[in-house]
Amino acid sequence: MTSHSDSASSSTVTPEGAAVPAATPAATPHEPTSPVVLAARRARLAADEIAPLPRAAKDTALLAVADALEARTAEITEANAEDTARARAAGTSETVIDRLTLTPERIRAIAADVRHVAALPDPVGEVVRGSTLPNGIDLRQIRVPLGVVGIVYEARPNVTVDAAALCLKSGNAVLLRGSSSAYASNTALVAVLRDAVAGAGLPADSVQLVPGESRDSVRELMRARGLVDVLIPRGGASLIRTVVEESTVPVIETGTGNCHVYVDADTDLDMAVDILVNSKAQRPSVCNAAETLLVHRDAADAFVPRALDALAEAGVTVHGDERMRGYADGSKATVLAATDEDWATEYLSYDIAAAVVDSLDDAVAHIRRWSSGHTEAIVTTSQAAARRFTQLVDSTTVAVNASTRFTDGGQFGFGAEIGISTQKLHARGPMGLPELTSTKYIVTGDGHTR
Template structure:
């Protein structure tokens, strides 16, 4: 009489089975040398280029469906993969290969008075889940960074990019497997429904950390509903403060760049605060430059009066404007009586992403950087520089606005944890 051997995992849902396979793959990845991971990533880059036509054809199904559903041109553009964009994604993977491997780095070490040798080493997080919206380039970015840091990754993109993500993950898995790594190092979470994402959020004990990437609604849902630890990549309600000691030409250039260079990203400025001492001179110039760049200003009474004098419409600002991440050519604007008043406004309304001060006064700059509680604070520089590549990290998995484990642009070191290795010679504790 034959019998069937079962395991406790036979009755798991497809999502949890994927998580279980990822956990097994993560155990193999954790001990791989850099060369093995880099060879796999080079194979991924080559596979993306070889299979560009397959990927672009799959993407066309997604973009056609998005247009039929009435998606905006901006949304469709974010979703679109062209041969040029696929080549750029492959180039980004090769850039990751060139980055130092953080795994095994000694964070600190010492010999204790009792002779024990203590080392704190960087180790992979394990299984990383990424929940993100309709940007298929994130699929490969996340996979390559997680692999380099020795993690297995579970990718849960939006249903709007399902065909694109399926094609991309198929190419990545084939390349990884061909290079001798477990194919399950990279998996697309099964299912397109909200239930599959919620199941991933509840996979505590099988998934080590979740990272949401997207709008405020997605991030809030993951933070509030997940039982898996979450690294919150927050929204960007970023501020530019023009101090009374600012060079106004510099302030104007920084403000226009921070708002209008690429308004639909999290490090674009959403509010400008101007010291009253320079408002009379700066506001007319700012309104002309911002309007010329296509920006619509939502201002307080001072900005409205300046707009009326210049013949430029300024919409009255409300509390909703102060808290809004527009991701568009809209900007909230106010005049403040002091640096401290600017800081108070920022601490009340900011999402904790990036704030900038423009000033020639080093004391004002020091006070601003010390009292503003955000992940990044710029002095005489655009908020647009808060970015992993701009910071010299090579790449990023997202920008964290929380304070535990990681804060600011998250590169490879932020995709690791640490463990202590203690070496003795028969030591026993008294």
């Protein structure tokens, strides 16, 4: 978890148009007339109210949310259609529009995720550790809510519900700041959430959409230290970097997904093709999709021609190094020359960078240089290679003979995730319920003095 003081730099605009402002040293963060500050104050009051609630009260509210999402699907999809139509008119890429789109099927899946969160154990009050000290004092460290959680995210309105569900279950109030491209969708979703939560007896202000669509609203959220306990940015690299560098509120840094698949010298070719295509093409617009393929030279002759054809059938363009391009003749694939920019890129599209490497250690060196620290996979039949790869690669998740697409809170059994943290403090990897808590110590004596 990081916190930064003011700095002077230019504004940053994310690819989906969610502009995030630069620091304004003259800004006064707690002006009483600011709608953002007033929302944060309401969230603080709501957080104090829901923190001590028993699990049953929170689960009842979550089940009401799930039911309301399904009951009001038409209202939500109508609002979402406004956003997608506006995005297409603006020339937004289809991969971004896919992330923006809510269908009845996706809304049912979101509601199912909320019910899953309701069924999970409540982390609040869990004893992390405890003991009776030699002097007779009873010491317990227990989980407690973080308080008020601010989420800044791009054009994925499902995050609105995921974040709200996880925050409610863990006893937190949430302030949601999505991009302007999803404003109609988020407004409709938050209206549904607030009605359901209030109907279940919880304060409606435990879920709020941050007022305003301008850069100022994001700036004020980033400067609401003392009202907001933590900010979690979720989106592209520019959004995350700006929030981390410019926020005075502590930040949990979620990361971009420049993920790698490495095919080892000893490998099952059929398995390797399946894992590669699934990692890249099953849903390329998400952060756990693979962006780079690395192939051991000893497996290249047998594997690369099959891999290129399979990627071509999936509609993927390959950006290859010289040795990879040597296999392009006779292939169905489009293989372009890769540059350093390709190795560093999170495409979020039907593109993949690819290289042939001389050894496992060379693959690890490439990953260390270019990875964002999200997820890397090895496909191998060698236990020794798998063990060395998992020891040397330092990302949040290292997969052995499995797709990178499994790095996900739902797939890990955490319920809907609030983000995938690529930092090393407090939370790392998919962030579920425990990661939305802090701890406090309960010291119980019998007249003890020191």
